[in-house]
Amino acid sequence: MNDVNTSLPLVAAERLSLAYDGTLAVHEVSFEVRRGDVLGFLGPNGAGKSTTMQIITGNLAPSAGRVLIDGVDMLDDPKHAKSRIGYLPEHPPLYRELTVDEYLLFCARLNQVPKERLRNALDHAKLRCGLTACGARLIGNLSKGYQQRVGIAQAIIHGPPVVILDEPTVGLDPIQIRDIRGLIRELGNDHSVILSTHILPEVQAICNRVQIINNGSLVMSDTIDGLRQRMQSSTLTLAMRQPPGVATLLEIPGVLNAESLPEGRFRLHYAPTQNPAEAVVERSVAARWGLYELIPERVSLEDIFVNLTTTENEVVVSAARGEA
């Protein structure tokens, strides 16, 4: 690859929209994926994740916007754009009557792997996906977890710079999920990966960037570090044996608000830059409040997700009404 290409994002989606019978399935979605990114694409069921992926992989045409894969426009030059992508759709596209080897060789040929490298590509993909022992087995006879692996092997066999996986761990048992996650993390070393899922811990475990889509629009796009910061919320809960009044707690510098909870507990809200934990402890010792619990509350990714997807829901609904 030359220098020009390394500076370009591998995947650039520009203001993608898709209308189905008047409703917008995807609305002005833009994002970029750079070399080495593992992008988690989150959203509730029916939010437009799969549709967006189908657009990026050239299976579905957007009503507006464009997709550039490694600088190549998907609509203008689908052949070259598609050769840079490996795609595992929601339902792995497997021919059940073929053996794993036959199927993977077919995929490799279809993706124009040169004849002399076929064997190598096959062995490599099987090794990566833990399929070395199943080459001669019929795909139809494999368990769901192994079929999923064949699906992933199919997506990486031609060594594409971009690998797009649509809900790769759905319907698998916990051990298989762990294996597949490990595999995806490994893929991130030398491919860019876009991973769609609605399972949140998966994203935290594998991805370095996250975006959330809801009702067809992106509602959040952040790095995993940025997400961690969002997850540190600005509240503390206290539990004390001889609690003072709310008014006393409000005097502590940095405390913006204090709520009284049952059983002598309080929740303190503070400005993100001024954590009053130390001050609380000092006062408690001085005034003998009997502080026995001090917990920084953390927001889980789930909270962020629920927050973004449910509130956005209302916003979108009211916006739609406004237009009408």
Next chain:
Amino acid sequence: MKGIRVIAGREVRSLFLSPLAWVVLAVVEFLLGYMFLAQVELFLRVQPRLAGMDNAPGVTEVVVAELFRNGAVIALIIAPILTMRLISEERRNQTLTLLFSAPVSMLEIVLGKYLGVMIFFGAMWGMVACMPLALYIGGQLDIGMYAAGLMGGILLTGAFCAAGLYISTLTIYPAVAAISSFGLLLLLWVVDWAGKSGDTVVGNVLAYMSILHHYESLMEGVFSSADVLYYLLFIALFLILSVRRLDARRLPH
């Protein structure tokens, strides 16, 4: 255009991995073999009478043309069964995504699928074509007539498959595709029945549209480029329609 070969190869492989292809070939061979023998017997019975006639039909006309005619009828019945799966089954099993995501054009997908099913019918006609060669044991064949008939059979089957392939892109239900293609092909087969009595313009047009009409003249050993062109245009039309149908989802609306 390497994609065509890869897709056709997979198509043929999957076809012959299922019992369907073998059963179809076996049944066709049995039926046509029986018809062929019955026709040979008929010819032997009427041969003394034919010998006395001027311009009497030869063995090729009586036996071989009839064999190819029967082959065409059988192709009409099995072509929808074999083409129904081509696209609709892949769409149903969601394997079409694999082809759509690969660096191959829709034209390559369509031609690959078409070539795959035509390889099967090539095998079928190859088997059928072997039977008349047995007549060399006791006589001579009109090779020109034989070749024209065989080519007609293959062209006719090619037209059946192109139409079946197109219908297969329209629905995700293979059975619906099969019945619809069968209906369409049968209609094209009998379309000249209307207006057959009078020498009207409509009657002539309908006769010209009939898919069988052009086969008949090839069967009589008349090689006319107009007939061949009819089939080639018919095939091209349905293949282009298929490509456009598949492209519809990919291109901007």
